[in-house]
Amino acid sequence: MIEQLLHTAVEKALQFLYLAEGQSIQFQKTRKDFDGDITLVVFPFLRASKKGPEQTANELGQYLQEKVAEVCCYNVVKGFLNLSIDKNYWLSQFITLYKAENYGIVKVSEDASTYLVEYSSPNTNKPLHLGHIRNNLLGYSVAEIIKASGKNVKKVQIINDRGIHICKSMVAWQLFGQDETPESTGLKGDHLVGKYYVEFDKHYRAEQADLIAQGVSEEEAAKQAPIFLKAKEILRQWEAKDPSVYALWEKMNNWVYDGFAVTYDRLGVDFDKNYYESNTYLLGKEVVQEGLDKGTFYQKEDGSVWIDLTADGLDEKLILRSDGTAVYMTQDIGTAIQRHDDFGFSNMAYAVGNEQDYHFKVLFLILDKLGYNWAKNCYHLSYGMVDLPSGKMKSREGTVVDADDLMQEMVDTAQSIAQELGKLDGMSGEEADALYEQIGLGALKYFMLKVDPKKRMMFDPEESIDFNGNTGPFIQYTHARIQSILRKYGKQAVCASDVEILDKEQEIIKLLLEFPATIQEAADQYSPALIANYTYDLVKEYNGYYQNTPILVGDNKEQIAFRVALSDKVAQVIKTGMGLLGVAVPNRM
């Protein structure tokens, strides 16, 4: 690539002109408002050159223009040396990348290292909501991006299938359910179980209010409410493997899994392996002994086990309760080790909300202290909360947006907009339905993923499905329009090596050349937003080009072929990029 070429040339130049070595050489893209393609920042060299920035830049520019054939001219603005690269270079680069199949994607080799990505990991007592959607989309997309960067990737989740939350749904169903099933009610399984979780909460609160009215303290009321005691009793029976409780637990969980499967399927996410907390909640206990032996952990008089992290600026953390049972941290330690045994991964990422930042900091530190050298390659893919135009989601206030409802709403909106625009003549009902699905979900996914994962974000359904602006549908539209050109051209374009290229075309080629590095960077940073922003930039550049450049019209057949080829490649990169976000792009819309 040109940058490497220039890098060594600048090294030589610095050596030749100023006898300087080991300088940090940084290139950047030349900003739009200046002439040139690549810019060298010369400020760092002033110490060595002992000259002013302009003079230093001019001397370097002179040298590079003479010695590097691709550098056709240069200009200097303050301490910035702007280099222009010959048009033939860009054209030849395009011809090379045009021939590449799956351009930008690094094929996974036999000896590639393995990355684990954990995401979703829901509780089984209620359906998925808007927050889970961001989690799922992020996890899935990051996994696809890392895969595209040449790594072996496994997607996993840990399903929180046991504990007091599911027992609450169970007890409410037993008391008020009258043997309702998904079949008898027509409700999705996860929604049915969620209905009883809400039912539990309703009764629980009523009972608490009664107790408080009788003079019981608030704290005591929460502990003594009969329905809560029943839930705890069920939990105890479950732990004792009581057959009837176990059967009910399995039945209700299976309803939930059937429901989740539908949601995951529509969302387009998948998993290579599911872990279940009912299998893993006892894990990690043997590690406790290991930690005690090594002196990493210590035991208090009551038998509870702790780790002291005050030296690392954190606090003391419980590892094992005094009654010998595991806590969340213990399980997570055990599960991580188990996964390493299962997959021998080199890296693992956890897509979990940023309210657990502290937990993961501690988890990775403990794993490190226990001597697991892969602990330093564990990454908490921490993401911010999703807000709505109406404000924050609050389960108590019933303002939680259900994942299934939201997806349906997006698809319905896509349908009404598309029908209003009326460009679907001649499309069968089935094709049209598939298209609404692509547009509605594409809008949702693109909007959620274009924002830096770490940041809290605002999801505006209306804005997300706007057919203009920085949205999924706008990008899909551009792709569809290019496909229309390709259909008209009717054959594979063969690109000649001696066409004259326009400035706009050069800009597009430069952007296309950035695609592989963008994927790598997105993988390194676990950030689908980089892919989204890149794709949008490309689309914007292409639309500007398309607007005032005839692609198919003209006498010069080679020029037409080049322009078709360029358009084709832009469409391919759009498709690949959006694919990494889990967004499908239609050929017509």
Add this chain to the structure above:
RNA sequence: GGCUCCGUAGUUCAACUGGAUAGAAUAGCAGAUUUCGGCUCUGCUGGUUGGGGGUUCGAAUCCCUCCGGAGUCACCA
């Protein structure tokens, strides 16, 4: 209260990890079509990057301080 994170056009987001005159979208205004999908494109308006100090050739970015917001500080998960 301790710790962590955040604060950028009216609004939603960027800014190549310390580089040039802080960019897009949207909203508002003004324009463009004998052309391949106008669901498009081109302009204009809009900023003391929460305030103040510091570090240096150079700060939205790093350090300090104040203001405002969020999260977290369970023998919960």
